[in-house]
Amino acid sequence: MPLYRKFLDGVPEYLARYYWWAYLWRWGIWFFDHQPVINAILFGQYTRLLNRTLALVETSPGARILQLTCVYGKLTPALLSSTGCEMHLCDIANGQLELARRKTAGRCRLARMNAECLGYRDDVFDQVVVFFLFHEMPAEARHRAYAEIARVLRPGGSLLVTEYAATPRHHFLYRFAPFRWLLGHLEPFLPGFWQEDLVAKMSAALRQRGKTLAGEPGIEFCFAGFYRVMRFDVAAR
Numbered sequence: 393m394p395l396y397r398k399f400l401d402g403v404p405e406y407l408a409r410y411y412w413w414a415y416l417w418r419w420g421i422w423f424f425d426h427q428p429v430i431n432a433i434l435f436g437q438y439t440r441l442l443n444r445t446l447a448l449v450e451t452s453p454g455a456r457i458l459q460l461t462c463v464y465g466k467l468t469p470a471l472l473s474s475t476g477c478e479m480h481l482c483d484i485a486n487g488q489l490e491l492a493r494r495k496t497a498g499r500c501r502l503a504r505m506n507a508e509c510l511g512y513r514d515d516v517f518d519q520v521v522v523f524f525l526f527h528e529m530p531a532e533a534r535h536r537a538y539a540e541i542a543r544v545l546r547p548g549g550s551l552l553v554t555e556y557a558a559t560p561r562h563h564f565l566y567r568f569a570p571f572r573w574l575l576g577h578l579e580p581f582l583p584g585f586w587q588e589d590l591v592a593k594m595s596a597a598l599r600q601r602g603k604t605l606a607g608e609p610g611i612e613f614c615f616a617g618f619y620r621v622m623r624f625d626v627a628a629r
């Protein structure tokens with residue numbers, strides 16, 4: 393039996409197959425949840441990306457925010473301290489939820505859910521925050537997640553996405569073939585995500601729910617265009 397199958401404990405097959413070592417294996421969870429490690433994975437850009445994300449987070453009193461899936465490092469506690477909002481966090485991996493529970497000390501509502509099929513009501517969140525999730529999903533799973541985000545976001549709400557930017561053809565890392573090869577192996581769905589028109593896909597997902605974007609999304613690039621932080625505002629009805 394392939395090793396990854398031991399981690400198929402109600403999680404999507406792609407997560408166990410390609411990322412068991414990063415998100416499901418307890419020593420992997422221990423190792424990656426160290427600030428220097430995740431900062432190194434993001435080429436020293438962690439703090440910049442975190443701050444740019446936090447600058448766009450919803451702070452209106454009474455707002456309800458969903459962080460769609462757990463992340464290593466301090467994003468979740470930082471979101472909790474920079475907003476007085478009602479925070480929800482869902483993930484499909486028990487080990488990740490356990491880690492989040494330890495970091496949030498009862499201040500965040502945690503739930504085990506698949507991002508492709510959320511158990512929340514329609515139009516229930518003022519903001520959804522997604523930090524480096526999409527590039528780890530196969531295209532079909534990613535598109536189901538877009539549809540679910542469009543469903544649970546209320547008109548007038550917003551989506552924050554911190555992710556790889558579109559194919560960084562001119563970036564020195566991308567131009568270095570061995571690096572591109574390595575990244576393509578560690579992140580098998582990244583090349584597909586690089587080529588995806590995220591704005592078009594999100595607009596289409598919102599349209600399916602009778603919602604539209606309120607203008608062009610705001611976008612800030614980081615690390616010479618390798619990463620981006622985007623805010624999509626949904627038009628109020």
Ligand SMILES: C[S@@+](CC[C@H](N)C(=O)[O-])C[C@H]1O[C@@H](n2cnc3c(N)ncnc32)[C@H](O)[C@@H]1O
Binds near residue numbers: 482506525
């Ligand atoms: C947000 S992503 C990447 C985070 C990034 N590498 C970091 O830690 O900064 C990783 C998380 O997504 C979760 N995940 C992946 N696919 C999922 C899905 N379909 N539904 C719910 N959680 C999922 C994994 O369990 C993991 O906790």
